[in-house]
Amino acid sequence: xxxxxxxxxxxxxxxxxxxxxxxxxxxxxxxxxxxxxxxxxxxxxxxxxxxxxxxxxxxxxxxxxxxxxxxxxxxxxxxxxxxxxxxxxxxxxxxxxxxxxxxxxx
Amino acid sequence: xxxxxxxxxxxxxxxxxxxxxxxxxxxxxxxxxxxxxxxxxxxxxxxxxxxxxxxxxxxxxxxxxxxxxxxxxxxxxxxxxxxxxxxxxxxxxxxxxxxxxxxxxxxxxxxxxxxxxxxxxx
Numbered sequence: 169x170x171x172x173x174x175x176x177x178x179x180x181x182x183x184x185x186x187x188x189x190x191x192x193x194x195x196x197x198x199x200x201x202x203x204x205x206x207x208x209x210x211x212x213x214x215x216x217x218x219x220x221x222x223x224x225x226x227x228x229x230x231x232x233x234x235x236x237x238x239x240x241x242x243x244x245x246x247x248x249x250x251x252x253x254x255x256x257x258x259x260x261x262x263x264x265x266x267x268x269x270x271x272x273x274x
Numbered sequence: 275x276x277x278x279x280x281x282x283x284x285x286x287x288x289x290x291x292x293x294x295x296x297x298x299x300x301x302x303x304x305x306x307x308x309x310x311x312x313x314x315x316x317x318x319x320x321x322x323x324x325x326x327x328x329x330x331x332x333x334x335x336x337x338x339x340x341x342x343x344x345x346x347x348x349x350x351x352x353x354x355x356x357x358x359x360x361x362x363x364x365x366x367x368x369x370x371x372x373x374x375x376x377x378x379x380x381x382x383x384x385x386x387x388x389x390x391x392x393x394x395x396x
Binding site for chain 1: 309311318319320321324333335336369371374380381382383384386387388389
């Protein structure tokens with residue numbers, strides 16, 4: 169089974185900061201990777217698919233990169249609405265989520 | 275607009291069964307694969323199962339294989355999850371989710387329901 173490992177688990181940052189979250193796959197997954205944002209009590213929201221494609225309606229401050237086994241989600245300038253938990257996800261026949269990264273206010 | 279509405283959650287004793295439903299609208303249900311994803315209280319997301327657009331292909335997480343069955347009724351635009359032999363560790367909010375792309379290509383999900391809580395407890 170493919171394992172997805174996110175880092176860090178928690179990230180403290182301020183409004184305006186550039187934030188980077190990393191996701192590593194235990195074996196190559198090509199570009200079958202998505203990033204989701206989840207706020208407490210809400211369903212996740214798709215941000216990025218195919219590793220680097222921005223979902224419609226998602227602000228351009230979010231970007232994704234990587235392929236193979238190493239991927240990153242970058243928020244270029246953190247906004248108040250961005251404090252949330254972020255999950256990477258490998259998708260193919262089976263899915264695997266990373267354990268999540270909580271972005272907190274510093 | 276696309277809507278996914280789960281129902282059927284509740285409190286159930288260990289070993290018993292429960293069936294979840296996900297009623298959909300706003301898109302051509304019969305063209306898209308669908309997933310169930312769960313989230314235990316205070317924990318991360320865990321994928322449960324997927325079904326292809328026509329119901330011919332199904333995959334399950336190891337943690338539910340042999341106990342849960344995913345199905346769909348394209349005439350009713352509804353997705354189901356039959357959960358048997360429930361365990362305490364199945365306690366979670368269960369979300370249904372729509373694949374972003376039609377057909378059988380790998381795809382992320384672009385719409386989620388609001389979730390339904392299943393509590394397995396004696």
